Amino acid sequence: MSFITEIKTFAALGSGVIGSGWVSRALAHGLDVVAWDPAPGAEAALRKRVANAWGALEKQGLATGASQDRLRFVATIEECVKDADFIQESAPERLELKLQLHGKISAAAKPNALIGSSTSGLLPSEFYEGSTHPERCVVGHPFNPVYLLPLVEVVGGQHTAPEAIQAAIKVYQSLGMRPLHVRKEVPGFIADRLLEALWREALHLVNDGVATTGEIDDAIRFGAGLRWSFMGTFLTYTLAGGDAGMRHFMAQFGPALQLPWTYLPAPELTDKLIDDVVEGTSEQLGKHSISALERYRDDCLLAVLEAVKVTKAKHGMSFAE
Numbered sequence: 001m002s003f004i005t006e007i008k009t010f011a012a013l014g015s016g017v018i019g020s021g022w023v024s025r026a027l028a029h030g031l032d033v034v035a036w037d038p039a040p041g042a043e044a045a046l047r048k049r050v051a052n053a054w055g056a057l058e059k060q061g062l063a064t065g066a067s068q069d070r071l072r073f074v075a076t077i078e079e080c081v082k083d084a085d086f087i088q089e090s091a092p093e094r095l096e097l098k099l100q101l102h103g104k105i106s107a108a109a110k111p112n113a114l115i116g117s118s119t120s121g122l123l124p125s126e127f128y129e130g131s132t133h134p135e136r137c138v139v140g141h142p143f144n145p146v147y148l149l150p151l152v153e154v155v156g157g158q159h160t161a162p163e164a165i166q167a168a169i170k171v172y173q174s175l176g177m178r179p180l181h182v183r184k185e186v187p188g189f190i191a192d193r194l195l196e197a198l199w200r201e202a203l204h205l206v207n208d209g210v211a212t213t214g215e216i217d218d219a220i221r222f223g224a225g226l227r228w229s230f231m232g233t234f235l236t237y238t239l240a241g242g243d244a245g246m247r248h249f250m251a252q253f254g255p256a257l258q259l260p261w262t263y264l265p266a267p268e269l270t271d272k273l274i275d276d277v278v279e280g281t282s283e284q285l286g287k288h289s290i291s292a293l294e295r296y297r298d299d300c301l302l303a304v305l306e307a308v309k310v311t312k313a314k315h316g317m318s319f320a321e
Ligand SMILES: NC(=O)C1=CN([C@@H]2O[C@H](COP(=O)(O)OP(=O)(O)OC[C@H]3O[C@@H](n4cnc5c(N)ncnc54)[C@H](O)[C@@H]3O)[C@@H](O)[C@H]2O)C=CC1
Pocket: 013, 014, 015, 016, 017, 018, 019, 036, 037, 038, 039, 042, 089, 090, 091, 092, 093, 097, 101, 118, 119, 120, 121, 141, 142, 143, 144
C-alpha cells in the first residue's frame, strides 16, 4: 500500500492545547484543516488559540495561501476524517478512549491516509489494536507549542508498516518539523522519559522544602536550559571532560552516579504538595495571563530558533543537524 504524503487536507481530532497547536501549524503551512472536538464551546476555544498563535507564525513566515479561514470545524468524527489526507489525533491521554476513538477514525478514513496520535507515552500497539488498516497508524508525539517546536517523535506499533513510518516522517517534514524515529516502542518514548525524570526530582525538591517552584525553574533557565537548545547532554558532558573528553568525564563524575543525588520514584502527590506547586506557580505567573505568557514564550522561542539557525549556518551546519 502506498500512503498519502502530498497532503492538502489535515484532520485534527481533539482541539485542546496540542490539537490547536497542530491546527495552527497546518494552517500556517497553507493546508485546509478540518477539526472535531466533542466539548461544548470547543470551536470558539480553538479559534481563539489559533488567533493567539498566529502572530508568532506570521513572524516565522506563512506559506502562500495560509489563512485562519481555511479551518472548518465539523460535528462528527466521520465528517472530520473522510476526505482527509492526513489525520492527527490529540484526544485525552486515556488508553480506553484512544482505543475506541481510533476504531471510529480508521473505519471512516481513506485506507491510505496516515493516522498519527499525539500521545505522550501510551503504546501504539495497544491503542491501535482495533483499528482498520493499522499498518498506516503511527505515533507523532509533538512538543508544546506544536506550531513552533520542530521535534516530533515518530513511533510505530507492532502492525505499523516500515513504509508508514517513512511516509509519516515525510509528512511531518513537509510541516517544517524535525522527526525523530523512536526505533523501539517503549512507554514515554525518548523525550518524555527524560523530562519525567527531571519532573519527578523537581517535585521531590518542593516536597522536601529544598526550593520553591520558581527557584527550581531558575536553576534550569539560567543554566542547562540555555545550552539545551543547541547541544544535548551527551555532547555537553563530552566538552565538560575537557580535552580528554567523555572518557575523562566518566572517570571523574561517574562515581557520583552511585551517590543518592536522585530519588527516581515519584513522590506521593499529597494535597500539600499539590498546593505548594500550584501556589508556587501562581506566584510565578504573577499578573500575567496564560495567553500573554504564551505570546512571550513564542517570541523567546522564535528568537532562540533564529539565533541557533544563524549560528549553525556560520559553523557550516544545517538547522536539522
Ligand atoms: N499538553 C502537553 O504538553 C502535551 C500533550 N500531548 C498529548 O496530546 C494529547 C492531548 O493532550 P492536550 O492537548 O494536552 O489535552 P487537552 O485536555 O488540552 O485537550 C484534549 C481535548 O480533547 C477533547 N476530547 C475529549 N474527549 C474526546 C474524544 N473522545 N475524542 C476527541 N477529543 C476529545 C477535549 O474536549 C479537549 O479539547 C494527549 O494524548 C497528550 O498526552 C503531547 C505533547 C505535549
